[in-house]
Amino acid sequence: MWMTRTDYDRHYRALSELERALSASEGIRQTYSEQNKVLQVNLDWLRVRVNQLEHERAQLLFNYTGVKIAVPQIQVDSGEPVHPLAELPSFSDIGDEEAKKQGMSWDAEGHVVYK
Numbered sequence: 001m002w003m004t005r006t007d008y009d010r011h012y013r014a015l016s017e018l019e020r021a022l023s024a025s026e027g028i029r030q031t032y033s034e035q036n037k038v039l040q041v042n043l044d045w046l047r048v049r050v051n052q053l054e055h056e057r058a059q060l061l062f063n064y065t066g067v068k069i070a071v072p073q074i075q076v077d078s079g080e081p082v083h084p085l086a087e088l089p090s091f092s093d094i095g096d097e098e099a100k101k102q103g104m105s106w107d108a109e110g111h112v113v114y115k
Helices: 005-065 096-101
Strands: 103-105 112-114
Touching: 096 103
Parallel strands: none
Antiparallel strands: 103 112
């Protein structure tokens, strides 16, 4: 298949423009990747600092007023979704021997008795 010189030049120019656009977008991607790394380091430092300040504030309140308060913690999210049933308590049977160790028994009507 033959091609005229003008068609060849037009296709060659289009390819070179695509290559330039690709290299420019790769440079932008690399820049954003580096900025994201810097941002994550800054956020980690900020998390540590805020947690430290919350602990200091709670200690100062305890020293001056004698009141203990709960201290919130800022933590990194793992990103993995937590199944809603994973946070429920376990309702599995602990067995008769473990129940005796913990002081549990049954009354005459069949109810559990805790000591």
